[in-house]
Amino acid sequence: MIKVAVAGCAGRMGRTVCDAVRAANDMELVCGIDPHRPEVDFPVYPTVAAALESWTADVLVDFTQPSVVADNLREALPAGVDCVVGTTGLSNETLQELAALAPDGTCLFYAPNFTTGAVLMMEFAKAAAPYFPEAEVIEFHHCNKKDAPSGTAVRTAQIIAEARGGRASEAPGKETEIEGAEGARGALVDGVPVHSVRSMGYVASQEVIFGSLGQTLSIRHDSWDRTSYMPGVLLGIRSVGSCDGLVVGLENFMA
Numbered sequence: 408m409i410k411v412a413v414a415g416c417a418g419r420m421g422r423t424v425c426d427a428v429r430a431a432n433d434m435e436l437v438c439g440i441d442p443h444r445p446e447v448d449f450p451v452y453p454t455v456a457a458a459l460e461s462w463t464a465d466v467l468v469d470f471t472q473p474s475v476v477a478d479n480l481r482e483a484l485p486a487g488v489d490c491v492v493g494t495t496g497l498s499n500e501t502l503q504e505l506a507a508l509a510p511d512g513t514c515l516f517y518a519p520n521f522t523t524g525a526v527l528m529m530e531f532a533k534a535a536a537p538y539f540p541e542a543e544v545i546e547f548h549h550c551n552k553k554d555a556p557s558g559t560a561v562r563t564a565q566i567i568a569e570a571r572g573g574r575a576s577e578a579p580g581k582e583t584e585i586e587g588a589e590g591a592r593g594a595l596v597d598g599v600p601v602h603s604v605r606s607m608g609y610v611a612s613q614e615v616i617f618g619s620l621g622q623t624l625s626i627r628h629d630s631w632d633r634t635s636y637m638p639g640v641l642l643g644i645r646s647v648g649s650c651d652g653l654v655v656g657l658e659n660f661m662a
Contacts, residue, residue, distance in 0.1 A: 408435045409644060412464040412488075414479050415471035416451060417441040420493070420633055424468055425449075427637040434644065437462045440479070455482040466644050469494050473554055477501060484509040489650075491643040492517045493636070495558030499655075506653035514650040518657045519558030521639030525613065526657045528628040529563050532615045535624055536570035539617035541578045543593065547604040547612040555603040559613055561596050562656070567615075568597035576600075578618075 411428045415421035416439030425447075428436045439451040440458050452458040455467065459482065467483040469476050473496030483490050485508050492515065497505075506515040520526065536542060544567075546560040575598055584591045593600035614627040630636070639657050646660040 409433060409648070410435050410437045410463060410465045411644060412436075412438050412440060412455075412458055412462065412467050414440040414455060414467060414469040414476075415494075416447070417443040417445040418470060420470040420636070423633045423637065424470060424640055427634075427641060428468075428644070431641055434641075437464055455479045459483070459486055459488070464488055466491055466647060468492075468640065468644065473497070477505060480505045480515065481508060484513060484515060487513050489514045489647040490516065491640065491647055493521055493640065495519055496554040502653055502655065509652070512651055514647045514652060514654060516643050516647045516650065516654045518639065518643065518655070519562040520611075521636040521643065521657055522611075522628070522630050523639060523657070523661065524628045524635070525559055525611075525630070526639075526661060528613065528615065528626050529559075529566055530658065531626050532563055532617075533566045533570045535617050535626070536567040537572070539619045539624065540574075541576055541618040542567050542599055543578075543616050544596075544599060544601045545604065545614045545616070546601070547606070547609045549609050549611075550605045550607050552605060555605065556594060556596070556601045557603070557611070557613070559611070560601050560603070563613065563615060564596035564599035564601050567599050 411434050413421055413424050416425050428434045438458050440455050442453045444451050466489045469479055469492045471494050476494040487510055544560045544563050546557045581592050593602040611630040617624040642660050
């Protein structure tokens with residue numbers, strides 16, 4: 408049995424992760440970590456350090472907040488606990504710094520998105536990018552999301568830029584923004600414009616729009632319920648124990 412601790416267990420994603428882990432026949436939810444201490448039928452601790460003093464966990468799953476995830480990992484990784492992280496907002500430099508704290512044989516697995524559809528969307532974007540001179544990313548999330556743009560949008564833009572081989576976009580950029588409307592052309596992530604929409608009604612959606620002379624190609628993924636993340640989260644929990652160091656992206660575990 409894989410012994411799992413869930414950080415952020417009082418949140419919506421955290422509660423969904425707990426339910427998925429408890430329903431898996433090869434996993435055991437040993438405890439949750441959350442300062443709000445929800446009333447549940449499993450032990451909950453206010454910090455990762457307190458949890459690890461009382462329980463041995465093979466894997467820590469973190470769906471908390473950008474402001475606390477790094478501190479959680481600084482407790483878990485040096486203790487030899489593999490970590491599966493879905494909290495976005497960490498830079499590549501920070502991820503590398505945190506992974507370096509872990510002893511040999513311990514893995515920090517980070518995925519900007521755990522839905523299989525979103526991973527495939529990024530793979531399709533990678534395939535299309537060399538053939539289209541223009542690309543833009545529009546992402547839509549619920550109004551309570553703490554970071555903008557989303558980790559998925561940032562990763563998608565990076566993948567597009569890598570697949571282009573550094574070729575710059577020819578589309579009009581920030582120089583066309585009128586006074587008082589700065590930002591209309593979006594944020595540039597590795598040269599790719601990224602636009603963030605925040606509104607009630609969304610969970611997580613993203614559209615990648617490619618353009619060339621006389622044609623456009625749109626690739627879109629919609630997630631309407633947090634359960635759509637759970638197959639990817641469980642795959643990460645099952646796979647992380649056989650890895651070492653920093654692993655980024657669910658595609659590494661999708662055969």
